[in-house]
Amino acid sequence: MPKDGIVNLIRPELANFAGYSAGKSLEEVIASARFPINGVIKLDANENPYGCSPRVMEALSKYDSFNIYPDSAQRELRKLLAGYVGVGAEHIVASSGSDQMIGLITQLFVSPGDEVINFSPTFDIFRFAVALCNGRVVDVPRDENYNVDIAAAKKAITQKTKLIFLANPNNPTGNPTPQPDILELVDTGVPVLADEAYVEFCGETVTQLVNKYKNLMVLRTFSKWAGLASFRIGYGIFPPEVAGYLMNIKMPYNVSAASTIAVRESLKDTDLLMERVKKIVAERDRLFGELKKIEWLKPFPSRANFIFCRVLNGTARQIHEGLMDRSIIIRYAGNHLLKDCIRIGVGKPEHTDIVIKAIREIEAERH
Numbered sequence: 001m002p003k004d005g006i007v008n009l010i011r012p013e014l015a016n017f018a019g020y021s022a023g024k025s026l027e028e029v030i031a032s033a034r035f036p037i038n039g040v041i042k043l044d045a046n047e048n049p050y051g052c053s054p055r056v057m058e059a060l061s062k063y064d065s066f067n068i069y070p071d072s073a074q075r076e077l078r079k080l081l082a083g084y085v086g087v088g089a090e091h092i093v094a095s096s097g098s099d100q101m102i103g104l105i106t107q108l109f110v111s112p113g114d115e116v117i118n119f120s121p122t123f124d125i126f127r128f129a130v131a132l133c134n135g136r137v138v139d140v141p142r143d144e145n146y147n148v149d150i151a152a153a154k155k156a157i158t159q160k161t162k163l164i165f166l167a168n169p170n171n172p173t174g175n176p177t178p179q180p181d182i183l184e185l186v187d188t189g190v191p192v193l194a195d196e197a198y199v200e201f202c203g204e205t206v207t208q209l210v211n212k213y214k215n216l217m218v219l220r221t222f223s224k225w226a227g228l229a230s231f232r233i234g235y236g237i238f239p240p241e242v243a244g245y246l247m248n249i250k251m252p253y254n255v256s257a258a259s260t261i262a263v264r265e266s267l268k269d270t271d272l273l274m275e276r277v278k279k280i281v282a283e284r285d286r287l288f289g290e291l292k293k294i295e296w297l298k299p300f301p302s303r304a305n306f307i308f309c310r311v312l313n314g315t316a317r318q319i320h321e322g323l324m325d326r327s328i329i330i331r332y333a334g335n336h337l338l339k340d341c342i343r344i345g346v347g348k349p350e351h352t353d354i355v356i357k358a359i360r361e362i363e364a365e366r367h
Ligand SMILES: Cc1ncc(COP(=O)(O)O)c(C=O)c1O
Pocket: 045, 046, 096, 097, 098, 099, 100, 123, 167, 168, 170, 171, 195, 197, 220, 221, 222, 223, 229, 232, 233, 234
């Protein structure tokens, strides 16, 4: 053991690595609230306010083989997901949340020193995954409306570029990237990951193109539309060759039997789940309208289950803290790109009413 202890043996680039900020726990929020209300309204992680299908709970309570490892080859799961997407099972690989798949894809393509194109501001796990592989994020900033600058992205490609990450619609800004723009990126030949975590709320997908292009990958999740965030169920749609490599490098039992049951039951209940998605989309549009009435906020149109707002007067941190005082959690990143911005998840109609009232109260407190 070296003199300075085990820390000296850690990979140097990770010794000062700050990690990913996932926000406060519910317990912390409850403990620090100044005006506690009945329960916490959690609108910071784009979760589904309606929960999961009741069929999931029922099926789990009847399952009697939790002592047995799940199928490492994901045979049933891949077939179920393939049926949902409308592709062959050879295109599908499932993961413990789509976060894990972002990590696996990065491990597959990125060696130390390789470059990955990212369009900031965007989902921070992309940066996180590249850092863990000791790759280099090449940031191509979005324009003032958060659209991707395709020409700049193409210019940024070098011999070392191994991946392009594109959240579509983007998190945190909620806007989609038009299909012709995605195709221009794919035409460069660099592997492109289109992260469609919010596709059920958006309706636009490039999945049908995976058959045609050998460098296009699509990422999906059950966390949002199916209300299964805590089960950690993600999956990707890949060219079969890439799917094969990912199956080889993933940990053997990376998706639990419980998660497989949750997928099976959710897919038997898509009518109910998509009815809820419709309600969330309607509520998103109402929340957007209500936020628009507040002169010092600039909400951006969203195709996902959250609304991104610029705070034009006062600070985003004040809003975040004022809401937190009332046990309402929204997302505030506070970094240099997003310090004037907040992201509010779409809840039930009563959540919209409470949030808007609270924002008005915070405004009154300022005067
Ligand atoms: C764009 C995007 N991709 C992936 C994820 C990760 O989802 P999960 O790991 O729950 O499947 C999120 C979660 O917020 C997201 O916004």
